[in-house]
Amino acid sequence: MEEVDHLAHERNKAQFDVEAMKIVWAGSRHAFEVSDRMSRLVASDPAFRKDNRATLSRKELFKNTLRKAAYAWKRIVELHLSEEEASKLRFFVDEPAYTDLHWGMFVPAIKGQGTDEQHQKWLTLAYKMQIIGCYAQTELGHGSNVQGLETTATFDPKSDEFIIHSPTLTSSKWWPGGLGKVSTHAVIYARLIIDGRDHGVHGFIVQLRSLDDHLPLPGITIGDIGMKFGNGAYNTMDNGVLQFNHVRIPRNQMLMRVSQVTREGKYVQSDVPRQLVYGTMVYVRQTIVSDASSALSRAVCVAVRYSAVRRQFGSQDGGPETQVIDYKTQQSRLFPLLASAYAFRFVGEWLKWLYMDVTKRLQANEFSTLPEAHACTAGLKSLTTTATADGIEECRKLCGGHGYLCSSGLPELFAVYVPACTYEGDNTVLLLQVARFLMKTVSQLGSGKQLVGTTAYMQRAEHLMQCTSDVRSAEDWLKPSFILEAFEARALRLAVTCAKNISKAPNPEEGFSQLSPDLAEAAVAHCQLIVVSKFIDKIQGDIDGMGLKEQLQALCGIYALSLLHKHLGEFLSTGCITPKQAALANEKLRSLYAKVRPNAVALVDAFNYTDHFLGSILGRYDGNVYPKLYEEAWKDPLNDSVVPDGYHEYVRPLLKQQLRTAKL
Ligand SMILES: CCCCCCCCCCCCCC(=O)SCCNC(=O)CCNC(=O)[C@H](O)C(C)(C)COP(=O)(O)OP(=O)(O)OC[C@H]1O[C@@H](n2cnc3c(N)ncnc32)[C@H](O)[C@@H]1OP(=O)(O)O
Ligand SMILES: Cc1cc2nc3c(=O)[nH]c(=O)nc-3n(C[C@H](O)[C@H](O)[C@H](O)COP(=O)(O)OP(=O)(O)OC[C@H]3O[C@@H](n4cnc5c(N)ncnc54)[C@H](O)[C@@H]3O)c2cc1C
Numbered sequence: 001m002e003e004v005d006h007l008a009h010e011r012n013k014a015q016f017d018v019e020a021m022k023i024v025w026a027g028s029r030h031a032f033e034v035s036d037r038m039s040r041l042v043a044s045d046p047a048f049r050k051d052n053r054a055t056l057s058r059k060e061l062f063k064n065t066l067r068k069a070a071y072a073w074k075r076i077v078e079l080h081l082s083e084e085e086a087s088k089l090r091f092f093v094d095e096p097a098y099t100d101l102h103w104g105m106f107v108p109a110i111k112g113q114g115t116d117e118q119h120q121k122w123l124t125l126a127y128k129m130q131i132i133g134c135y136a137q138t139e140l141g142h143g144s145n146v147q148g149l150e151t152t153a154t155f156d157p158k159s160d161e162f163i164i165h166s167p168t169l170t171s172s173k174w175w176p177g178g179l180g181k182v183s184t185h186a187v188i189y190a191r192l193i194i195d196g197r198d199h200g201v202h203g204f205i206v207q208l209r210s211l212d213d214h215l216p217l218p219g220i221t222i223g224d225i226g227m228k229f230g231n232g233a234y235n236t237m238d239n240g241v242l243q244f245n246h247v248r249i250p251r252n253q254m255l256m257r258v259s260q261v262t263r264e265g266k267y268v269q270s271d272v273p274r275q276l277v278y279g280t281m282v283y284v285r286q287t288i289v290s291d292a293s294s295a296l297s298r299a300v301c302v303a304v305r306y307s308a309v310r311r312q313f314g315s316q317d318g319g320p321e322t323q324v325i326d327y328k329t330q331q332s333r334l335f336p337l338l339a340s341a342y343a344f345r346f347v348g349e350w351l352k353w354l355y356m357d358v359t360k361r362l363q364a365n366e367f368s369t370l371p372e373a374h375a376c377t378a379g380l381k382s383l384t385t386t387a388t389a390d391g392i393e394e395c396r397k398l399c400g401g402h403g404y405l406c407s408s409g410l411p412e413l414f415a416v417y418v419p420a421c422t423y424e425g426d427n428t429v430l431l432l433q434v435a436r437f438l439m440k441t442v443s444q445l446g447s448g449k450q451l452v453g454t455t456a457y458m459q460r461a462e463h464l465m466q467c468t469s470d471v472r473s474a475e476d477w478l479k480p481s482f483i484l485e486a487f488e489a490r491a492l493r494l495a496v497t498c499a500k501n502i503s504k505a506p507n508p509e510e511g512f513s514q515l516s517p518d519l520a521e522a523a524v525a526h527c528q529l530i531v532v533s534k535f536i537d538k539i540q541g542d543i544d545g546m547g548l549k550e551q552l553q554a555l556c557g558i559y560a561l562s563l564l565h566k567h568l569g570e571f572l573s574t575g576c577i578t579p580k581q582a583a584l585a586n587e588k589l590r591s592l593y594a595k596v597r598p599n600a601v602a603l604v605d606a607f608n609y610t611d612h613f614l615g616s617i618l619g620r621y622d623g624n625v626y627p628k629l630y631e632e633a634w635k636d637p638l639n640d641s642v643v644p645d646g647y648h649e650y651v652r653p654l655l656k657q658q659l660r661t662a663k664l
Contacts, residue, residue: 014599051407073129133178152165173241186208205255272362299396457484490529555603
């Protein structure tokens with residue numbers, strides 16, 4: 001039967017070159033080609049089927065994940081895929097698995113914190129998956145407070161070993177992904193104790209399970225921590241618990257790039273800053289920002305396509321009803337999310353560049369940009385994951401009742417995604433790290449110190465603290481200089497107000513603690529400024545293709561002005577803009593929604609997602625929603641029989657009883 005594209009009329013309206021936008025979204029032609037090839041490879045292979053996850057028991061689900069991970073590795077080896085291709089393939093398999101932690105944290109931890117000899121030994125094994133590793137930092141009693149970890153690594157000079165021990169229940173490692181059932185090794189974080197002296201938290205490579213029979217090694221107790229939020233979802237991952245009972249490891253299994261312990265038991269701190277022990281978290285936070293754009297764009301793709309298919313009310317003379325995407329309220333909820341998906345894509349690209357830059361500098365023993373890299377990765381991880389988790393849920397609501405069906409793909413996407421607000425640093429805790437960085441920067445204002453990078457705008461404090469916006473027309477709000485000035489002034493004024501209020505407290509720590517809700521808001525304002533400014537930079541760079549710049553300008557305007565609208569209280573109370581200018585911003589926003597409307601479907605097509613990856617009947621490329629939803633319902637195991645199991649035991653007797661009562 002010929003396939004009908006129910007969204008063709010929408011695609012025909014597009015005013016830009018979708019194929020060119022696919023390249024911009026992917027970052028380069030090369031990145032697009034790799035991504036496109038890997039997504040098709042996964043989508044066309046029935047071994048990667050994923051539409052049955054919500055109906056599997058935990059054990060079936062987990063075994064299925066093991067099968068897929070093994071099969072993915074087989075394909076990676078058979079096809080001689082590069083690291084980039086392999087990581088894309090795993091991405092499109094779209095199922096959290098122990099391999100995420102092996103490649104995403106265990107390998108980077110050894111790379112970042114190990115010495116050359118340690119790389120030689122451990123990375124060689126890890127690259128071939130001859131060992132499987134995880135990242136075991138969090139404990140039952142402490143996650144955010146890394147300095148509060150209790151596991152100990154005591155140096156025994158006699159045997160030249162460390163004794164790894166869990167002294168309390170709360171020191172049990174708790175949460176590490178891949179730990180529960182699969183990992184043979186872990187990078188664990190423990191307090192280094194030498195001669196009774198505590199040198200703080202350090203990383204160690206520890207073998208957990210036998211490479212022959214997979215049983216835990218002596219002194220190790222290990223298991224899965226149990227079911228998590230949602231059906232399917234993150235339950236494909238074996239988040240684990242681990243206790244050590246005086247487990248011995250050789251001295252050379254402490255990760256020794258940052259500091260070393262000599263044969264004689266001397267602790268040597270190299271020139272490298274101690275904070276590099278936290279380096280893996282900086283790396284992963286950076287990848288999480290790019291992942292946020294992937295997750296949000298996926299939900300937005302579903303909601304945009306379905307909003308174009310769905311009709312409700314407004315039929316004139318028996319004609320078709322209104323597509324719900326034409327309701328202005330739908331647009332005002334949906335288009336800022338579409339714009340955010342693009343914004344997070346571009347800020348993620350920039351953050352990757354920043355991370356690579358800081359890594360190069362660290363290799364050359366240049367550490368000056370590390371605090372900024374920490375603040376940017378922490379802040380943007382927090383900002384983008386909060387917005388994405390909220391955005392996925394909003395997309396579910398934008399799809400009405402059908403959004404609540406698992407076959408919409410949105411409930412599972414939300415359940416898989418929402419822990420990103422907690423893992424790799426609780427989002428509030430991370431905002432407070434940004435705030436600390438901002439308070440330090442504010443305290444340097446006027447000292448003559450040159451401010452660079454994302455705080456360079458504070459250099460113009462004298463102007464930004466007293467300026468009023470020159471916006472006179474709605475059109476002015478499209479000018480980058482007006483938008484930037486309003487966002488810079490708001491961020492700086494919020495930060496300076498916090499600093500002033502802290503200085504009134506008996507001491508800075510007390511002041512910081514009292515002011516922390518305001519500080520978190522100041523951190524959000526600073527991070528939003530970064531996203532807006534990187535979006536503007538992107539548009540001002542090389543963008544080829546018919547109509548691309550216009551569309552991206554409209555999306556950038558929507559991103560910035562919808563934030564301005566959402567945080568109007570802050571823009572007005574800090575005196576950055578007037579109520580009149582706020583009304584003009586709203587007027588511009590409405591016109592931008594109208595500009596994006598005919599392009600909305602094409603703008604989500606530019607994500608180039610296969611139907612397999614989207615995993616959503618509502619978001620199908622061809623928009624053929626209703627027949628497929630109807631078909632899908634009959635596949636539910638509950639529909640295997642007409643009369644359900646349990647009817648004769650629990651329903652029939654009730655009905656009989658009512659019959660008897662009725663006769664009486
Ligand atoms: C492609 C691959 C995909 C991969 C996907 C992977 C799968 C993902 C699956 C999910 C997997 C989930 C996996 C998981 O979840 S893994 C577990 C993740 N855990 C966390 O993220 C814990 C969060 N807590 C912390 O990071 C620290 O304890 C914080 C930071 C809160 C405090 O810390 P502490 O009490 O020590 O600090 P302090 O505040 O006195 O600060 C002291 C100084 O240190 C500086 N500082 C602090 N931190 C950093 C840093 N990082 N780089 C550079 N510098 C840093 C700081 O600015 C300050 O500097 P200064 O002011 O003195 O100059
Ligand atoms: C799905 C998932 C996967 C994970 N994978 C791993 C892994 O592979 N390896 C690993 O080591 N860990 C892992 N973790 C653990 C994760 O990193 C921690 O849960 C996370 O860092 C948060 O720490 P916490 O649980 O101690 O939260 P808590 O710090 O206990 O947070 C509880 C509340 O207290 C607030 N709070 C805490 N401190 C402050 C403060 N100073 N100021 C203000 N408010 C504060 C928080 O905002 C939050 O609202 C995973 C967690 C999840 C959910």
